[in-house]
Amino acid sequence: MTITIIGAGAIGGVIGAYLIRSGEEVVFIDRDKVHVDAMNKKGLTIQMKDDSFTVEAKAYTIEEFLAAKLPVETIFLAVKAQHTKEAIEPFKPLMKPDSYVVSFQNGLCEYDIAEVVGADRTVGCFINLFADYLEPGKIEYGGVGSLYIGETDGTVSERVLDLKERLQGWGEAKATDNIFGYLWSKLAYGAMLTATATTNEEIAGFFAEPKLHPVLNAVGTEVLRVAEKQGITAEPFDNWNPALLYPHKKEPELQTSYFQLAERLRGYTKTRTGIWRDLAVRKRKTEVPQQLNPVIQIGEEHGLAMPLTRKLLSLIQEIENGKREMGMDNLRELEAVMQESGIS
Numbered sequence: 001m002t003i004t005i006i007g008a009g010a011i012g013g014v015i016g017a018y019l020i021r022s023g024e025e026v027v028f029i030d031r032d033k034v035h036v037d038a039m040n041k042k043g044l045t046i047q048m049k050d051d052s053f054t055v056e057a058k059a060y061t062i063e064e065f066l067a068a069k070l071p072v073e074t075i076f077l078a079v080k081a082q083h084t085k086e087a088i089e090p091f092k093p094l095m096k097p098d099s100y101v102v103s104f105q106n107g108l109c110e111y112d113i114a115e116v117v118g119a120d121r122t123v124g125c126f127i128n129l130f131a132d133y134l135e136p137g138k139i140e141y142g143g144v145g146s147l148y149i150g151e152t153d154g155t156v157s158e159r160v161l162d163l164k165e166r167l168q169g170w171g172e173a174k175a176t177d178n179i180f181g182y183l184w185s186k187l188a189y190g191a192m193l194t195a196t197a198t199t200n201e202e203i204a205g206f207f208a209e210p211k212l213h214p215v216l217n218a219v220g221t222e223v224l225r226v227a228e229k230q231g232i233t234a235e236p237f238d239n240w241n242p243a244l245l246y247p248h249k250k251e252p253e254l255q256t257s258y259f260q261l262a263e264r265l266r267g268y269t270k271t272r273t274g275i276w277r278d279l280a281v282r283k284r285k286t287e288v289p290q291q292l293n294p295v296i297q298i299g300e301e302h303g304l305a306m307p308l309t310r311k312l313l314s315l316i317q318e319i320e321n322g323k324r325e326m327g328m329d330n331l332r333e334l335e336a337v338m339q340e341s342g343i344s
C-alpha cells in the first residue's frame with residue numbers, strides 16, 4: 001500500500017526517507033516546488049550528527065499530483081498545524097473508501113482532519129523526534145524521540161497495528177490506546193518549549209537551570225489542568241513525566257527529571273524548537289495559535305482563566321508581528337503573570 005506524505009519537511013522527510021529505505025512505497029507531496037524538484041533530481045538526504053543517507057524519492061507539488069490523477073491510499077500528514085485542513089482538502093476526492101489520514105503533527109490536529117475526512121478515516125499519532133528542514137532535498141535528523149500511533153476512540157485497531165509494523169522501518173514506533181494522553185502531554189511540554197522560543201537560548205539550558213523551572217512548571221501545569229478537566233491521563237515520554245509536575249509536584253524527582261531531560265537534549269544537534277526556527281530563521285508565522293488557542297478555549301469552557309497560556313500566545317504573536325524582540329525579558333514577563341496568577 002502506498003504511503004502518501006503530505007508535507008515533506010522535517011518530520012515528513014525523516015519518516016518518509018526511513019520508510020523508503022525499509023522498502024515501503026512512499027510518495028511525497030509538498031507545496032515547495034524547489035524542494036520537490038531537488039528530491040526528484042538528487043534524492044532526499046537525511047543528515048544526522050555522525051552519519052547521513054540519501055534515498056531516491058518520488059515527489060510532486062500539489063498541482064503536479066492532482067494532474068497525474070494518482071490514487072491516494074494511506075496519507076501521512078506532516079504540515080504545520082495551521083495548514084492542516086487546506087493540505088488534505090484537495091486529496092479527499094482521491095481517497096479510497098478505506099483510505100485514512102495519520103496526523104504526524106503537534107497539537108490537536110486530529111479534530112481538524114476529522115472535520116475534513118471523517119473521524120473514522122482519522123488516525124492519531126504522537127511524534128517527538130527532533131528534525132529541521134535544512135535546504136531543498138536535505139533534512140537534519142537532530143535527535144531521536146518517541147512515536148505512538150493510536151485510534152482517536154482509544155481502540156487498538158488492525159490498521160494501527162499495521163502502521164506500527166510498517167513504521168519499524170523508522171524505529172521503535174508503538175501502538176497506544178491513549179493517543180490523546182500523549183498529545184495533551186506533548187501540549188504541556190510543547191507549551192514549555194514554546195516559552196523557550198521567546199528567547200534565543202537553547203532548550204537544554206532551560207531544563208538545566210533550576211531558577212527557570214518555576215515558570216516552566218507554571219506553563220506546563222496550566223495545560224495539564226485543562227487535560228485533567230477533559231478526563232485525560234497525560235502520558236510520560238522521553239524524560240518528560242507530567243505526573244511529577246501535576247496534580248502534585250513531586251520534588252526532588254521533578255528536578256532530577258529536568259536535569260535528565262537537559263542531558264538528553266544536549267545530545268541532540270537540533271537545539272531549539274521549530275517555533276524558534278520559524279521566528280528567527282525562516283521569518284514566518286508559527287503554528288503556536290493553532291496549538292494554544294484550542295487549549296485556552298477548552299480551559300475557559302471549564303472555567304479556567306488560562307493567564308500563562310494567553311500571555312505565551314501574545315508574546316509569540318508580538319514577535320511574529322515584529323512588535324517584540326526575542327530575549328530573556330519575555331520570560332520575566334511570563335514570570336510576572338505566574339506570580340499574579342498564583343499558579344506554580
Ligand SMILES: NC(=O)C1=CN([C@@H]2O[C@H](COP(=O)(O)OP(=O)(O)OC[C@H]3O[C@@H](n4cnc5c(N)ncnc54)[C@H](OP(=O)(O)O)[C@@H]3O)[C@@H](O)[C@H]2O)C=CC1
Nearest residue numbers: 007009010011030031078079080083087105106130131133
Ligand atoms: N520538526 C520537528 O522536530 C517536529 C515537528 N513536529 C510537528 O510536525 C508537524 C510538521 O512540522 P515540520 O516537519 O517541522 O514542518 P516543516 O515546515 O519542516 O515541513 C512542513 C512542509 O509542509 C509544506 N506544506 C505546507 N502547507 C502545505 C500544503 N498545503 N500542501 C503540501 N505541503 C505543504 C511546507 O512548505 P512551506 O515551507 O512552503 O510552508 C513544508 O515543506 C508540525 O505540526 C510540528 O509541530 C512534531 C515533532 C517534532
Ligand SMILES: CC(C)(CO)C(=O)C(=O)O
Nearest residue numbers: 128129130131273274275
Ligand atoms: C521541539 C520539537 C522538536 C519537540 O518535538 C518540536 O516539536 C518542533 O521543533 O517542532
